[in-house]
Amino acid sequence: MQTRSLVAAWGKRELPSRAPGEDSRMASAPQIDASTDLHLETILTSFDTNYAWNYGSLKEGLRDLYEKAKREQWNGTTQLPWSTPVDPESEIIPAQFNPLQDYGPFRRMSPREAVRLRHAQLSWQLSQFMHGEQGALIVASQLVGAVPWMDAKYYAATQTMDEARHVEVFSRYLSEKLEWE
Ligand SMILES: [Fe+2]
Numbered sequence: 001m002q003t004r005s006l007v008a009a010w011g012k013r014e015l016p017s018r019a020p021g022e023d024s025r026m027a028s029a030p031q032i033d034a035s036t037d038l039h040l041e042t043i044l045t046s047f048d049t050n051y052a053w054n055y056g057s058l059k060e061g062l063r064d065l066y067e068k069a070k071r072e073q074w075n076g077t078t079q080l081p082w083s084t085p086v087d088p089e090s091e092i093i094p095a096q097f098n099p100l101q102d103y104g105p106f107r108r109m110s111p112r113e114a115v116r117l118r119h120a121q122l123s124w125q126l127s128q129f130m131h132g133e134q135g136a137l138i139v140a141s142q143l144v145g146a147v148p149w150m151d152a153k154y155y156a157a158t159q160t161m162d163e164a165r166h167v168e169v170f171s172r173y174l175s176e177k178l179e180w181e
Helices: 004-011 060-071 111-146 150-178
Strands: none
């Protein structure tokens, strides 16, 4: 689940020290050790990567989609009203959509307990969406390599950018607005 502590931990990562003469371009990359980093899960993936030598447009529909994607780029940082105040314990999702609404133990909770659970439920649900968006981001990026046509690579590249924004926005909403710890 997305938490502030996770974000803070990532921000505090220490960069490796550089040996004399070591390439400075490599020195800025943090050391990644998936076996000890609890915030990292490494999954082995294997697929054929296609380097397309034909730069012409072979799939007109895909080229149109790519043009549309370029025209309609958006910026979640500047185009979403992040200054809007959000009370994370308010009824952000209407109560009638809560699947626990008619569940006995839920109905027997005190108002304070119910509010706390509602906050936890929404944080959990949006966290699952966020993790799914990261999956989409990774898959879209892999599609750039896997597809055999340049038009398809172009379009998959825009899809990759779109999925990055989805992850970014869910992550920011969770940490800044829902503030679930
Ligand atoms: Fe997405």
